[in-house]
Amino acid sequence: MSLSPFADLPFAGGDLDRDAALRADPDALSALFTDASTLVLEMVGDEVPVRRVADGSRLVLRPPRPSDREQLWFYLGRADGEHWIAVCADTAEGVDPELLRGPRQIGQYLTAREGGALATTLALAAWHRGHPRCPRCGAPTRATHGGWIRRCDADGSEHYPRTDPAIIVAITDAQDRLLLARGATWPEDRYSLLAGFVEPGESLAAAVAREVHEESGLVLSDITYVADQPWPFPSSLMVGFTARAVTTELHLDQAEIRAARWVTRDDLTALWASGEIARPNRFSISARLVEQWYGQRL
Numbered sequence: 352m353s354l355s356p357f358a359d360l361p362f363a364g365g366d367l368d369r370d371a372a373l374r375a376d377p378d379a380l381s382a383l384f385t386d387a388s389t390l391v392l393e394m395v396g397d398e399v400p401v402r403r404v405a406d407g408s409r410l411v412l413r414p415p416r417p418s419d420r421e422q423l424w425f426y427l428g429r430a431d432g433e434h435w436i437a438v439c440a441d442t443a444e445g446v447d448p449e450l451l452r453g454p455r456q457i458g459q460y461l462t463a464r465e466g467g468a469l470a471t472t473l474a475l476a477a478w479h480r481g482h483p484r485c486p487r488c489g490a491p492t493r494a495t496h497g498g499w500i501r502r503c504d505a506d507g508s509e510h511y512p513r514t515d516p517a518i519i520v521a522i523t524d525a526q527d528r529l530l531l532a533r534g535a536t537w538p539e540d541r542y543s544l545l546a547g548f549v550e551p552g553e554s555l556a557a558a559v560a561r562e563v564h565e566e567s568g569l570v571l572s573d574i575t576y577v578a579d580q581p582w583p584f585p586s587s588l589m590v591g592f593t594a595r596a597v598t599t600e601l602h603l604d605q606a607e608i609r610a611a612r613w614v615t616r617d618d619l620t621a622l623w624a625s626g627e628i629a630r631p632n633r634f635s636i637s638a639r640l641v642e643q644w645y646g647q648r649l
């Protein structure tokens with residue numbers, strides 16, 4: 352492959368300057384709402400307005416409105432002299448509902464900058480919705496610093512957005528076969544790589560070794576970082592690895608993994624052709640790790 356499978360990973364290529372200094376400047380933030388060059392990304396529920404273009408989709412960004420500050424909003428950053436703000440609208444008023452699309456529909460068709468802005472907006476919106484109160488004293492908190500802090504006025508504590516790291520790993524054996532597994536709740540034809548959340552006090556590599564051993568019984572070596580992808584469903588960071596299986600005998604945790612199999616590239620080509628295994632969507636880092644092993648664009 353001439354291009355790395357990870358070069359255009361959705362959500363991972365955002366390049367806005369997040370400008371932490373501006374977040375801390377209330378007057379400068381206020382001025383953005385009366386500046387017609389400010390670009391507003393309006394999110395309705397978890398959907399955003401897009402338009403189709405020849406090579407994908409583009410976000411429909413608009414100038415700010417006075418009412419925007421009454422909604423939940425975030426400062427996303429700036430690029431090319433323009434500031435980006437996200438506004439989370441309660442209703443689709445003022446947005447053509449025909450244009451609204453969800454992130455899974457459009458994530459892989461946006462520009463890198465737009466994808467990064469959308470991932471940030473989704474994750475921050477979920478954090479605000481889920482954290483209306485102070486974890487110390489239970490009083491309501493309010494958004495400040497352009498939506499990057501929630502402050503409790505009762506006890507003066509400040510609370511920051513959270514990201515939940517998770518690992519995903521492409522495991523090969525000594526014959527360079529790839530391990531594919533089917534989650535307990537997945538359709539019959541869906542197979543993917545093993546994955547799981549990092550636990551408190553655990554390194555990423557330790558999480559890879561533990562999750563894989565728990566779910567499959569395999570022991571790993573050569574655990575190697577490859578790439579990572581913001582995964583705002585709602586607030587994960589998927590960290591992708593490759594690893595080599597020291598053992599190949601599978602002992603599946605049936606509560607989590609219904610089936611697993613070692614496949615060669617020819618096996619996988621045939622399984623995709625027969626429909627026994629569905630071709631993965633290139634949207635996720637999981638598919639890109641499979642693609643890297645497979646050696647051809649999916």
Ligand SMILES: [Zn+2]
Pocket residue numbers: 485486487488489490503504505506507508
């Ligand atoms: Zn408090």
